[in-house]
Amino acid sequence: MAYVCFFFLIEHLGATVASMVTYIFPVVGVALGSVIATALTAPVIWAAVFKNLGVSRIRYLREVLQPTLLAVGAMTLAIYLAQHAQLHEKWMGLIEKAVLGGLVFVIAFYVFALTGSDRAKLMGVFRAFRGSKTPAR
DSSP, X not given: OHHHHHHHHHHHHOHHHHHTHHHHHHHHHHHHHHXXXXXXXXXXXXXXXXXXXXXXXXXXXXXXXXXXXXXXXXXXXXXXXXXXXXTTTTTOOHHHHHHHHHHHHHHHHHHHTOOHHHHHHHHHHHHHHHHTOOOOO
């Protein structure tokens, strides 16, 4: 079956274009190999990391992964809505969507992921930065 398809490509597209198919296999092979290797070894690696650090998987999911995924979900939703809004479609380009997504991510991460002490530290950094600015001459 593969020979029939290959000769069909040669007949209709020419030998040069048909031979370009051979360049695709190494790229796909490397990509699939890395994805499959990662998918097979990642659970073993994470289990060893959690065991050595003494952190439970549930705590990691609740305190690290969930807030980050909520922020990423909010960013994705904002970009999707901005892309499909009829009123703003004409003036909203790629840069504006990226800026909007970034702002939504930062705000959602601030709300969902940071604890009270982390927020206080962050606000202290902003206050120190604002206070250290010298007036323009």
